[in-house]
Amino acid sequence: MAGERGERHQFSARVLQSRSPSELARELGRTDSDPEGVGIMAQKSRIYAVRLDHVSLRAAPLLKQEALAVGADSAHARGIADHSVSETSVVLLATWAQHRRLVEKLERQPFHLRTLGAEVEAALRAYTRHGARTVVGAHRALVVGDRPRVMGVVNVTPDSFSDGGAFFDPDRAIAHGRALIDEGADLLDIGGESTRPGATPVDPEEEWRRIAPVVRALADEGRVPISVDTRHAIVAQRALEAGADMINDVSGLVDPDMRRVVRDGKAAAIVMHLRGDPATMQQDTQYADLRGEVFSALAARTDAAVRDGIPPDRILIDPGLGFGKTPEQSLELLAHSGELRSLGYPVVIGASRKSMLGWALGAADPAARLEAGIAAAVIAAMDGIELIRTHDVAPTVRALAVVARIADAAHARSEPPIR
Numbered sequence: 001m002a003g004e005r006g007e008r009h010q011f012s013a014r015v016l017q018s019r020s021p022s023e024l025a026r027e028l029g030r031t032d033s034d035p036e037g038v039g040i041m042a043q044k045s046r047i048y049a050v051r052l053d054h055v056s057l058r059a060a061p062l063l064k065q066e067a068l069a070v071g072a073d074s075a076h077a078r079g080i081a082d083h084s085v086s087e088t089s090v091v092l093l094a095t096w097a098q099h100r101r102l103v104e105k106l107e108r109q110p111f112h113l114r115t116l117g118a119e120v121e122a123a124l125r126a127y128t129r130h131g132a133r134t135v136v137g138a139h140r141a142l143v144v145g146d147r148p149r150v151m152g153v154v155n156v157t158p159d160s161f162s163d164g165g166a167f168f169d170p171d172r173a174i175a176h177g178r179a180l181i182d183e184g185a186d187l188l189d190i191g192g193e194s195t196r197p198g199a200t201p202v203d204p205e206e207e208w209r210r211i212a213p214v215v216r217a218l219a220d221e222g223r224v225p226i227s228v229d230t231r232h233a234i235v236a237q238r239a240l241e242a243g244a245d246m247i248n249d250v251s252g253l254v255d256p257d258m259r260r261v262v263r264d265g266k267a268a269a270i271v272m273h274l275r276g277d278p279a280t281m282q283q284d285t286q287y288a289d290l291r292g293e294v295f296s297a298l299a300a301r302t303d304a305a306v307r308d309g310i311p312p313d314r315i316l317i318d319p320g321l322g323f324g325k326t327p328e329q330s331l332e333l334l335a336h337s338g339e340l341r342s343l344g345y346p347v348v349i350g351a352s353r354k355s356m357l358g359w360a361l362g363a364a365d366p367a368a369r370l371e372a373g374i375a376a377a378v379i380a381a382m383d384g385i386e387l388i389r390t391h392d393v394a395p396t397v398r399a400l401a402v403v404a405r406i407a408d409a410a411h412a413r414s415e416p417p418i419r
Protein backbone atom coordinates (compact mmCIF):
# COMPACT_ATOMS: atom_id res chain seq x y z
CA MET A 1 0.00 0.00 0.00
CA ALA A 2 1.39 3.38 -1.02
CA GLY A 3 2.50 5.56 1.85
CA GLU A 4 2.27 2.85 4.50
CA ARG A 5 4.97 3.27 7.15
CA GLY A 6 6.42 0.87 9.68
CA GLU A 7 7.46 2.18 13.08
CA ARG A 8 11.10 1.32 12.57
CA HIS A 9 11.10 2.38 8.95
CA GLN A 10 9.60 5.82 8.90
CA PHE A 11 11.76 6.87 5.96
CA SER A 12 12.12 3.47 4.24
CA ALA A 13 15.93 3.78 4.13
CA ARG A 14 16.99 1.53 1.25
CA VAL A 15 20.50 1.14 -0.14
CA LEU A 16 20.12 1.39 -3.92
CA GLN A 17 21.61 -1.32 -6.04
CA SER A 18 23.09 -0.08 -9.29
CA ARG A 19 25.67 -1.57 -11.55
CA SER A 20 26.07 1.45 -13.76
CA PRO A 21 25.90 5.24 -13.47
CA SER A 22 22.94 5.19 -15.87
CA GLU A 23 20.95 2.99 -13.49
CA LEU A 24 21.68 5.44 -10.71
CA ALA A 25 20.88 8.49 -12.84
CA ARG A 26 17.41 7.02 -13.31
CA GLU A 27 16.98 6.75 -9.53
CA LEU A 28 18.13 10.34 -9.06
CA GLY A 29 15.62 11.43 -11.70
CA ARG A 30 12.85 9.64 -9.79
CA THR A 31 13.29 12.13 -6.91
CA ASP A 32 12.02 14.71 -9.44
CA SER A 33 15.37 16.41 -9.25
CA ASP A 34 16.40 19.01 -11.82
CA PRO A 35 17.64 17.07 -14.94
CA GLU A 36 20.81 19.15 -15.19
CA GLY A 37 21.51 18.44 -11.53
CA VAL A 38 20.99 14.72 -12.18
CA GLY A 39 23.75 14.82 -14.80
CA ILE A 40 26.13 16.48 -12.34
CA MET A 41 25.17 14.25 -9.41
CA ALA A 42 25.43 11.06 -11.44
CA GLN A 43 29.12 11.84 -11.92
CA LYS A 44 29.46 11.65 -8.14
CA SER A 45 27.57 8.38 -7.91
CA ARG A 46 30.45 6.02 -7.86
CA ILE A 47 34.07 5.71 -6.85
CA TYR A 48 36.35 4.36 -9.57
CA ALA A 49 39.52 2.84 -8.12
CA VAL A 50 42.32 2.95 -10.70
CA ARG A 51 45.53 1.00 -10.15
CA LEU A 52 48.80 2.31 -11.57
CA ASP A 53 52.25 0.69 -11.52
CA HIS A 54 55.78 2.14 -11.57
CA VAL A 55 54.91 5.58 -10.23
CA SER A 56 58.17 7.32 -9.31
CA LEU A 57 59.27 8.53 -5.88
CA ARG A 58 58.90 12.13 -7.07
CA ALA A 59 55.54 11.68 -8.80
CA ALA A 60 53.66 9.76 -6.09
CA PRO A 61 53.48 12.51 -3.38
CA LEU A 62 52.52 15.11 -5.99
CA LEU A 63 49.80 12.80 -7.30
CA LYS A 64 48.42 12.34 -3.77
CA GLN A 65 48.49 16.08 -3.16
CA GLU A 66 46.58 16.79 -6.38
CA ALA A 67 44.11 13.98 -5.64
CA LEU A 68 43.41 15.38 -2.17
CA ALA A 69 42.95 18.84 -3.67
CA VAL A 70 40.00 17.62 -5.77
CA GLY A 71 38.48 15.69 -2.85
CA ALA A 72 39.82 12.32 -4.04
CA ASP A 73 42.66 10.24 -2.60
CA SER A 74 45.48 7.93 -3.63
CA ALA A 75 47.26 5.09 -1.83
CA HIS A 76 50.97 4.48 -2.30
CA ALA A 77 53.88 2.69 -0.58
CA ARG A 78 54.83 3.81 2.93
CA GLY A 79 58.46 3.88 1.75
CA ILE A 80 57.73 6.94 -0.41
CA ALA A 81 57.78 9.15 2.73
CA ASP A 82 61.27 8.10 3.89
CA HIS A 83 62.63 7.51 0.35
CA SER A 84 63.27 3.82 1.06
CA VAL A 85 61.65 2.88 -2.29
CA SER A 86 62.25 4.40 -5.72
CA GLU A 87 58.83 3.67 -7.17
CA THR A 88 55.40 2.51 -6.05
CA SER A 89 52.10 1.11 -7.17
CA VAL A 90 49.22 3.51 -6.64
CA VAL A 91 45.46 3.11 -6.30
CA LEU A 92 43.62 6.31 -7.17
CA LEU A 93 40.17 6.64 -5.59
CA ALA A 94 37.88 9.21 -7.15
CA THR A 95 34.46 9.80 -8.60
CA TRP A 96 34.22 10.35 -12.34
CA ALA A 97 34.00 14.11 -11.81
CA GLN A 98 37.05 14.12 -9.53
CA HIS A 99 39.04 12.00 -11.98
CA ARG A 100 38.29 14.54 -14.70
CA ARG A 101 39.42 17.47 -12.57
CA LEU A 102 42.51 15.53 -11.52
CA VAL A 103 43.45 14.70 -15.12
CA GLU A 104 43.20 18.42 -15.98
CA LYS A 105 45.45 19.35 -13.07
CA LEU A 106 48.01 16.66 -13.96
CA GLU A 107 48.39 18.14 -17.44
CA ARG A 108 50.44 20.93 -15.85
CA GLN A 109 52.60 18.67 -13.69
CA PRO A 110 56.12 17.22 -14.23
CA PHE A 111 57.44 13.65 -13.66
CA HIS A 112 55.28 12.04 -16.39
CA LEU A 113 52.10 12.92 -14.48
CA ARG A 114 50.55 14.29 -17.67
CA THR A 115 51.00 10.89 -19.37
CA LEU A 116 49.72 9.16 -16.26
CA GLY A 117 46.59 11.33 -16.32
CA ALA A 118 45.97 10.56 -19.99
CA GLU A 119 46.29 6.83 -19.26
CA VAL A 120 43.83 7.07 -16.36
CA GLU A 121 41.32 8.87 -18.55
CA ALA A 122 41.68 6.35 -21.40
CA ALA A 123 41.22 3.44 -18.98
CA LEU A 124 38.10 4.99 -17.44
CA ARG A 125 36.53 5.73 -20.81
CA ALA A 126 37.26 2.20 -22.03
CA TYR A 127 35.98 0.60 -18.82
CA THR A 128 32.68 2.51 -18.86
CA ARG A 129 32.14 2.13 -22.60
CA HIS A 130 28.72 0.81 -23.65
CA GLY A 131 27.13 -0.19 -26.92
CA ALA A 132 27.81 -2.10 -30.11
CA ARG A 133 31.07 -2.04 -32.04
CA THR A 134 32.23 -3.95 -35.08
CA VAL A 135 35.30 -6.18 -35.15
CA VAL A 136 36.28 -6.45 -38.80
CA GLY A 137 37.67 -9.82 -39.86
CA ALA A 138 39.44 -10.87 -43.05
CA HIS A 139 36.17 -11.62 -44.87
CA ARG A 140 33.30 -11.02 -42.45
CA ALA A 141 32.70 -8.76 -39.43
CA LEU A 142 31.48 -9.53 -35.94
CA VAL A 143 29.36 -7.12 -33.90
CA VAL A 144 30.08 -7.18 -30.16
CA GLY A 145 28.94 -5.14 -27.17
CA ASP A 146 25.22 -4.98 -28.04
CA ARG A 147 24.66 -8.28 -26.21
CA PRO A 148 27.04 -11.01 -24.97
CA ARG A 149 28.19 -12.94 -28.05
CA VAL A 150 28.92 -16.67 -28.16
CA MET A 151 31.85 -18.43 -29.84
CA GLY A 152 31.25 -22.15 -30.39
CA VAL A 153 34.27 -24.47 -30.21
CA VAL A 154 35.06 -27.06 -32.90
CA ASN A 155 38.16 -29.04 -31.87
CA VAL A 156 39.46 -31.24 -34.72
CA THR A 157 41.84 -33.10 -32.41
CA PRO A 158 42.15 -36.68 -31.16
CA ASP A 159 43.12 -35.60 -27.63
CA SER A 160 41.17 -32.52 -26.50
CA PHE A 161 40.22 -32.74 -22.80
CA SER A 162 36.73 -31.40 -23.25
CA ASP A 163 35.32 -33.49 -26.08
CA GLY A 164 37.86 -36.33 -26.15
CA GLY A 165 38.34 -36.37 -29.92
CA ALA A 166 34.65 -36.71 -30.83
CA PHE A 167 35.11 -34.43 -33.87
CA PHE A 168 38.48 -35.64 -35.19
CA ASP A 169 36.79 -36.81 -38.38
CA PRO A 170 36.35 -33.75 -40.72
CA ASP A 171 32.76 -34.59 -41.70
CA ARG A 172 31.74 -34.90 -38.08
CA ALA A 173 33.55 -31.65 -37.25
CA ILE A 174 31.73 -29.84 -40.09
CA ALA A 175 28.38 -31.25 -38.95
CA HIS A 176 29.18 -30.19 -35.39
CA GLY A 177 30.03 -26.65 -36.57
CA ARG A 178 26.69 -26.42 -38.43
CA ALA A 179 24.85 -27.67 -35.35
CA LEU A 180 26.53 -25.02 -33.17
CA ILE A 181 25.45 -22.30 -35.63
CA ASP A 182 21.88 -23.66 -35.51
CA GLU A 183 22.11 -23.47 -31.71
CA GLY A 184 22.89 -19.75 -31.95
CA ALA A 185 26.70 -19.46 -32.07
CA ASP A 186 27.72 -15.99 -33.31
CA LEU A 187 31.04 -17.35 -34.61
CA LEU A 188 33.00 -20.62 -34.59
CA ASP A 189 36.51 -21.31 -33.28
CA ILE A 190 38.15 -24.18 -35.16
CA GLY A 191 41.30 -25.75 -33.68
CA GLY A 192 43.62 -28.60 -34.76
CA GLU A 193 46.05 -28.66 -31.83
CA SER A 194 45.09 -29.51 -28.26
CA THR A 195 46.47 -26.91 -25.86
CA ARG A 196 45.62 -28.84 -22.72
CA PRO A 197 48.44 -28.86 -20.12
CA GLY A 198 51.22 -31.22 -21.18
CA ALA A 199 49.73 -32.00 -24.62
CA THR A 200 52.28 -32.94 -27.29
CA PRO A 201 52.79 -30.10 -29.76
CA VAL A 202 51.45 -30.82 -33.26
CA ASP A 203 53.48 -30.24 -36.41
CA PRO A 204 51.91 -27.27 -38.30
CA GLU A 205 51.52 -29.41 -41.48
CA GLU A 206 49.51 -31.99 -39.52
CA GLU A 207 47.53 -29.25 -37.79
CA TRP A 208 46.57 -27.71 -41.14
CA ARG A 209 45.73 -31.13 -42.63
CA ARG A 210 43.25 -31.65 -39.77
CA ILE A 211 41.41 -28.36 -39.99
CA ALA A 212 41.68 -27.47 -43.73
CA PRO A 213 38.46 -29.21 -44.90
CA VAL A 214 36.56 -27.94 -41.86
CA VAL A 215 37.66 -24.30 -42.28
CA ARG A 216 36.96 -24.41 -46.04
CA ALA A 217 33.48 -25.92 -45.69
CA LEU A 218 32.27 -23.70 -42.86
CA ALA A 219 33.82 -20.52 -44.31
CA ASP A 220 32.28 -21.26 -47.75
CA GLU A 221 28.85 -21.60 -46.19
CA GLY A 222 29.45 -18.10 -44.78
CA ARG A 223 26.79 -18.22 -42.08
CA VAL A 224 29.01 -16.86 -39.27
CA PRO A 225 32.59 -15.54 -39.02
CA ILE A 226 35.24 -18.25 -38.61
CA SER A 227 38.05 -18.05 -36.07
CA VAL A 228 41.00 -20.45 -36.17
CA ASP A 229 42.71 -21.43 -32.91
CA THR A 230 46.40 -21.72 -33.78
CA ARG A 231 49.85 -20.68 -32.56
CA HIS A 232 51.44 -21.21 -35.97
CA ALA A 233 51.80 -18.41 -38.52
CA ILE A 234 51.75 -20.80 -41.48
CA VAL A 235 48.49 -22.37 -40.32
CA ALA A 236 47.01 -18.91 -39.74
CA GLN A 237 48.01 -17.78 -43.23
CA ARG A 238 46.49 -20.80 -44.96
CA ALA A 239 43.34 -20.52 -42.84
CA LEU A 240 42.85 -16.86 -43.81
CA GLU A 241 43.37 -17.74 -47.49
CA ALA A 242 40.79 -20.52 -47.07
CA GLY A 243 38.20 -18.02 -45.79
CA ALA A 244 38.80 -17.68 -42.03
CA ASP A 245 38.21 -14.24 -40.50
CA MET A 246 39.94 -14.28 -37.14
CA ILE A 247 43.03 -15.86 -35.59
CA ASN A 248 42.73 -17.03 -31.99
CA ASP A 249 46.35 -17.26 -30.83
CA VAL A 250 46.71 -18.70 -27.33
CA SER A 251 50.35 -17.54 -27.31
CA GLY A 252 49.20 -13.92 -27.69
CA LEU A 253 50.83 -13.01 -31.05
CA VAL A 254 54.36 -13.37 -29.58
CA ASP A 255 55.63 -14.58 -32.95
CA PRO A 256 56.39 -11.59 -35.25
CA ASP A 257 55.49 -13.80 -38.26
CA MET A 258 52.04 -14.31 -36.75
CA ARG A 259 51.62 -10.54 -36.35
CA ARG A 260 52.61 -10.07 -39.99
CA VAL A 261 50.16 -12.74 -41.18
CA VAL A 262 47.31 -11.16 -39.19
CA ARG A 263 48.17 -7.67 -40.47
CA ASP A 264 48.62 -8.66 -44.13
CA GLY A 265 45.56 -10.92 -44.06
CA LYS A 266 43.48 -8.05 -42.59
CA ALA A 267 42.32 -10.53 -39.95
CA ALA A 268 40.89 -9.98 -36.50
CA ALA A 269 42.88 -11.60 -33.68
CA ILE A 270 42.34 -12.79 -30.14
CA VAL A 271 45.42 -12.04 -28.05
CA MET A 272 45.36 -14.51 -25.16
CA HIS A 273 47.52 -14.49 -22.04
CA LEU A 274 49.79 -17.50 -21.70
CA ARG A 275 53.05 -17.74 -19.79
CA GLY A 276 55.47 -20.22 -21.39
CA ASP A 277 53.78 -22.72 -23.69
CA PRO A 278 51.07 -25.36 -23.25
CA ALA A 279 53.60 -28.15 -22.70
CA THR A 280 55.18 -26.46 -19.67
CA MET A 281 52.69 -23.83 -18.54
CA GLN A 282 51.49 -25.63 -15.38
CA GLN A 283 55.06 -25.91 -14.05
CA ASP A 284 55.18 -22.25 -13.08
CA THR A 285 52.04 -20.75 -11.60
CA GLN A 286 53.77 -18.29 -9.25
CA TYR A 287 52.66 -14.70 -9.73
CA ALA A 288 53.63 -11.81 -7.45
CA ASP A 289 50.51 -9.97 -8.66
CA LEU A 290 48.34 -12.24 -10.82
CA ARG A 291 45.84 -9.72 -12.19
CA GLY A 292 48.48 -7.02 -12.61
CA GLU A 293 50.80 -9.36 -14.51
CA VAL A 294 48.10 -10.69 -16.81
CA PHE A 295 46.94 -7.12 -17.49
CA SER A 296 50.39 -5.71 -18.23
CA ALA A 297 51.32 -8.72 -20.38
CA LEU A 298 48.16 -8.22 -22.47
CA ALA A 299 48.94 -4.49 -22.68
CA ALA A 300 52.47 -5.26 -23.93
CA ARG A 301 51.28 -7.89 -26.45
CA THR A 302 48.54 -5.66 -27.87
CA ASP A 303 50.93 -2.68 -28.02
CA ALA A 304 53.32 -4.84 -30.07
CA ALA A 305 50.48 -5.88 -32.38
CA VAL A 306 49.39 -2.26 -32.95
CA ARG A 307 53.03 -1.17 -33.45
CA ASP A 308 53.33 -3.84 -36.17
CA GLY A 309 50.34 -2.42 -38.01
CA ILE A 310 47.36 -4.44 -36.76
CA PRO A 311 44.51 -1.91 -36.35
CA PRO A 312 43.22 -1.74 -32.74
CA ASP A 313 39.64 -2.36 -33.89
CA ARG A 314 40.65 -5.84 -35.06
CA ILE A 315 42.02 -6.93 -31.65
CA LEU A 316 40.31 -8.83 -28.83
CA ILE A 317 41.92 -9.93 -25.55
CA ASP A 318 41.55 -12.99 -23.30
CA PRO A 319 43.08 -13.69 -19.84
CA GLY A 320 43.54 -17.38 -20.76
CA LEU A 321 41.72 -19.17 -17.94
CA GLY A 322 43.54 -22.40 -17.08
CA PHE A 323 46.64 -21.49 -19.10
CA GLY A 324 49.52 -21.44 -16.61
CA LYS A 325 47.13 -20.71 -13.74
CA THR A 326 45.89 -22.76 -10.79
CA PRO A 327 42.11 -23.22 -10.44
CA GLU A 328 41.98 -20.51 -7.75
CA GLN A 329 43.95 -18.13 -9.98
CA SER A 330 41.63 -18.78 -12.93
CA LEU A 331 38.60 -18.08 -10.73
CA GLU A 332 40.21 -14.87 -9.44
CA LEU A 333 40.76 -13.75 -13.04
CA LEU A 334 37.19 -14.66 -13.97
CA ALA A 335 35.85 -12.69 -10.99
CA HIS A 336 37.76 -9.59 -12.17
CA SER A 337 37.55 -10.08 -15.93
CA GLY A 338 35.76 -6.70 -16.26
CA GLU A 339 39.03 -4.96 -15.32
CA LEU A 340 40.45 -5.99 -18.67
CA ARG A 341 37.93 -3.69 -20.35
CA SER A 342 40.24 -0.83 -19.23
CA LEU A 343 42.55 -1.76 -22.15
CA GLY A 344 39.83 -0.79 -24.62
CA TYR A 345 39.57 -4.08 -26.53
CA PRO A 346 36.59 -6.46 -26.47
CA VAL A 347 37.24 -9.24 -23.93
CA VAL A 348 36.88 -12.98 -24.54
CA ILE A 349 36.39 -15.50 -21.72
CA GLY A 350 36.70 -19.28 -22.10
CA ALA A 351 35.68 -21.21 -18.99
CA SER A 352 33.62 -23.96 -20.60
CA ARG A 353 34.30 -27.45 -19.14
CA LYS A 354 37.68 -26.37 -17.73
CA SER A 355 39.35 -28.01 -14.76
CA MET A 356 38.88 -24.94 -12.52
CA LEU A 357 35.13 -25.67 -12.70
CA GLY A 358 35.82 -29.30 -11.77
CA TRP A 359 37.94 -28.02 -8.89
CA ALA A 360 35.13 -25.73 -7.71
CA LEU A 361 32.64 -28.58 -7.97
CA GLY A 362 34.93 -31.21 -6.47
CA ALA A 363 34.16 -33.37 -9.53
CA ALA A 364 36.60 -34.58 -12.16
CA ASP A 365 34.29 -35.43 -15.07
CA PRO A 366 34.22 -32.65 -17.74
CA ALA A 367 30.77 -33.88 -18.81
CA ALA A 368 29.37 -32.79 -15.41
CA ARG A 369 30.46 -29.14 -15.74
CA LEU A 370 27.63 -27.70 -17.85
CA GLU A 371 25.89 -25.63 -15.16
CA ALA A 372 29.24 -24.49 -13.79
CA GLY A 373 30.26 -23.26 -17.26
CA ILE A 374 26.99 -21.39 -17.60
CA ALA A 375 27.47 -19.79 -14.17
CA ALA A 376 30.92 -18.61 -15.32
CA ALA A 377 29.49 -17.27 -18.61
CA VAL A 378 26.75 -15.37 -16.75
CA ILE A 379 29.25 -13.81 -14.32
CA ALA A 380 31.45 -12.73 -17.24
CA ALA A 381 28.51 -11.34 -19.21
CA MET A 382 27.32 -9.34 -16.21
CA ASP A 383 30.79 -7.80 -16.02
CA GLY A 384 30.43 -6.62 -19.61
CA ILE A 385 32.54 -9.34 -21.26
CA GLU A 386 31.78 -9.23 -24.98
CA LEU A 387 32.51 -12.78 -26.13
CA ILE A 388 32.04 -16.15 -24.40
CA ARG A 389 33.95 -19.13 -25.82
CA THR A 390 32.05 -22.34 -25.10
CA HIS A 391 31.50 -25.97 -26.06
CA ASP A 392 27.90 -25.78 -24.81
CA VAL A 393 26.36 -23.28 -27.19
CA ALA A 394 22.58 -23.82 -26.87
CA PRO A 395 22.33 -23.60 -23.05
CA THR A 396 24.82 -20.71 -22.96
CA VAL A 397 22.86 -18.76 -25.60
CA ARG A 398 19.65 -19.26 -23.60
CA ALA A 399 21.27 -18.17 -20.32
CA LEU A 400 22.88 -15.10 -21.90
CA ALA A 401 19.61 -14.05 -23.56
CA VAL A 402 18.12 -13.77 -20.07
CA VAL A 403 21.15 -11.85 -18.78
CA ALA A 404 20.73 -9.35 -21.63
CA ARG A 405 17.01 -8.88 -20.89
CA ILE A 406 17.72 -8.39 -17.17
CA ALA A 407 20.35 -5.76 -18.02
CA ASP A 408 17.77 -3.97 -20.20
CA ALA A 409 15.14 -4.15 -17.46
CA ALA A 410 17.61 -2.70 -14.95
CA HIS A 411 18.58 0.06 -17.42
CA ALA A 412 22.13 -1.09 -16.88
CA ARG A 413 23.07 -1.01 -20.54
CA SER A 414 22.00 2.43 -21.66
CA GLU A 415 24.69 5.01 -22.29
CA PRO A 416 26.18 6.22 -19.03
CA PRO A 417 25.42 9.90 -18.34
CA ILE A 418 29.12 10.68 -18.01
CA ARG A 419 31.01 12.37 -20.82
Ligand code: PMM
Nearest residue numbers: 160161162248270272318320321350
Ligand atom coordinates in the same frame (compact mmCIF):
# COMPACT_ATOMS: atom_id res chain seq x y z
N1 PMM B 1 40.85 -22.36 -24.17
C1 PMM B 1 41.21 -23.47 -24.83
C2 PMM B 1 41.66 -23.38 -26.16
N2 PMM B 1 41.72 -22.20 -26.80
N3 PMM B 1 41.36 -19.86 -26.78
C3 PMM B 1 40.99 -18.75 -26.12
N4 PMM B 1 41.03 -17.55 -26.75
N5 PMM B 1 40.57 -18.78 -24.83
C4 PMM B 1 40.51 -19.94 -24.13
O1 PMM B 1 40.15 -19.90 -22.95
C5 PMM B 1 40.90 -21.16 -24.79
C6 PMM B 1 41.33 -21.07 -26.14
C7 PMM B 1 41.13 -24.76 -24.07
O2 PMM B 1 40.80 -25.86 -24.75
P1 PMM B 1 39.33 -26.30 -25.28
O3 PMM B 1 39.29 -25.88 -26.72
O4 PMM B 1 39.31 -27.77 -25.15
O5 PMM B 1 38.28 -25.61 -24.46
